Amino acid sequence: MKISAIETYLVSSPLDVIWKTGIGTGTRRDELLVVVRTDEGLYGLGSSYHSHAPLAVKAIIDEKLAPMALGESALDIQGVWEKLYYGSVYLGASAVSAMSGIDIALWDILGKVSGQPVARLLGGGGVEKVVAYVGCMVLGHKPLEELLQEAKSYADQGYRAIKVRGGAGVERDIEVVRAARELLGPKVDVMIDMNASYSWPEALRVAKGLGEVGAFWMEDPFDFTVANHHVEVGRLTRAGLVPIASGGNVYSRYDVLNLFKQGGVDFITPDAVKCGGISEAIKVAHLASAHNILVAPHTLSGLGQVANVHFAAAIPSHVRAHVEWDPSPKNPLRDALLTNPIKFEDGYLHVPQGPGLGTDINWDVLKELPFDTGEEISGHGRPRQRRWNPA
Template sequence: MKITAVETYLVSAPLDVIWNTGIGSGTRRDELLVVVRTDENVYGLGSSYHAHAPLAVKALIDEKLAPMAIGEDALDIQGVWEKLHYGSVYLGAAAVSALSGIDIALWDILGKVTGQPIARLLGGGGVDRVVAYIGCMVLGHKPMEDLLAEAKSYADMGFKALKVRGGAGVERDIEVVRETRKLLGPGVDVMIDMNASYSWPEAVRVARGLGEVGAFWMEDPFDYTVANHHDDVGRLTKMALVPIASGGNVYTRYDVRNLFERGGVDFITPDAVKCGGISEAMKVAHLASAANVLVAPHTLNGLGQVANVHFAAAIPSHVRAHVEWDPGSNNPLRDDMLTNPIKVVDGFLKVPTGPGLGTDLKWDVVRQLPFSTGEEIKGHGKRRSRRWNQSAAAPAPSKAAEPVNA
């Protein structure tokens, strides 16, 4: 079964409200869809992380990876992965994100050919649901009263874990977790994502305070683009002030191994659409299993969330933790674009049982979700603490982006 074409499609959907975080302000959801076609009329679907530069990642697939994949055996998933990864020299993490969608699509093809869901092919056939935590593009920076009302709405839906956005300042971040836990009680886990906001001394202060108020984890306090990220994360983890999570922006098993060797984390958060596909996500999970590190998959949008639910079902059970889930309103990528969206019951995500991913795309809906130019998240870069820089105000909301054809 030979690969005959690799197609890419960009889709966008605006958020109902501006989503403010420590890293910037979000205005929409983007997804880069990948379709791999074969000479036996079997096709597979995948999703590649857009890296906040969707046109660039799309070009990587169209101009670099697709030509390498065409003509290869669609059932030789490992062989194709190695060819694309080691053949995409000089392109780094962007190429890893790009090849993720192709890898996921090949697993979808294998599932269709064998009549099995991907989760079962990966060894997770005995798992019919995975526990979710509320995350993605919700629970951003907002007045405390509004944030608590939003958090309670998710608890009322049956979710037992949620993640608020940090990076608003040491005292504010501690207050947010304290007040959310006070409102929801001990039966709901409260995580906080710092979105790479803090210096070393700030991170220690906020970690100590979060441990005192019972945060379930603190995620990504440091900028992962700097050379000493793994050292700092490992050093903070060893202090045992609060459980530390990281890994959504750590690519491939090689980078994860380096993170573990430098001191590690308590939770690793790989995403199949970012870290190299389902194939690489499983290798990361096995590394974590050997290190006894809990695996809590990060997710993003629509088709990518489906892929990560299959991955989560196959994570070794002794290290399988929560799976991120976006419950936000008006999300056509999650609800309208897929023929079989993920089912949510009492805070659990049902693992699809159909062949492959267990879903297809509604192409009429895809065409109604034209890609929008501009930034999905208008980043403001890392700022000096407000303690020393009183002018560090929240960024102004982004202007509405202009739609273009995918």
């Protein structure tokens, strides 16, 4: 069974509620879908992270990765991964994101050929559901009372953990977590994602305050300049002020290994659509297992969430943590585009039991979600503003 064609499709869906964070203001969801076709008529589905440059990542697949993969065995997943990775290393993290969708699609093909769900092929055959935490494009910057009402609505739906968006200022971030912990009580974990907003002294101050109010973790306080990010995150983790999470923007097991060597994290948050696909995500989980670091998969909208739930089911149980989930009531990339969306119930995400990823694409719906050019998150990439030097 040979790879005969690779197709890419960009889709967009506007947000019902504008999403404000320390990294910018979100107005829509984008997803880059990958379809790998074979000479036997079978196809697999995947998703590649758009890296906030969707057309560029699409071009990497169309112009660089796809020609390398054509003619290769669709069942030689590891061999294809090696060829794509070492044939595109000079493109850096963008190539790792791009090849993720191809890898996921090959796992989908293997599942269809064998009649097994991907989670079972990965070794997660006994895991039927994984615990979710509220994340993605919700719980952004807004007046405190509105934020608390939103947080309570998720707890009332059965979620056992939520993640608010930080980067609004040291005192404000601490206040938000304190108020949410007081409202929701001890049975609901409260995380906070800083979206790379802070300098070292600011991060130290906010980490101390968050530890005192019982934050479950503090995620990504620093910018992702690789060397500095790894050193600073490791340094903050060793300080032991509050549990530290990172990894959603750390690419491949090699990058993760460097992060661990610099002092590590308490929670690693890989995403199969970013880190090199399901093949690489499971390697990251095993690396974390060897370091006794908990694995809490990051996810994005739609098909990427499906891939990450399969991955989560196969994470070694002693380090498997929460899985990120977007509970927005209106998300066409999740609910309309997929024939079998992930099901949430009483705080858990059910692992699909059909062959492969357990879902297909509604091709007619795909045509109704045209890609919208421009920024998914406006203001993304601007210089960080410090309170003593306001814009």
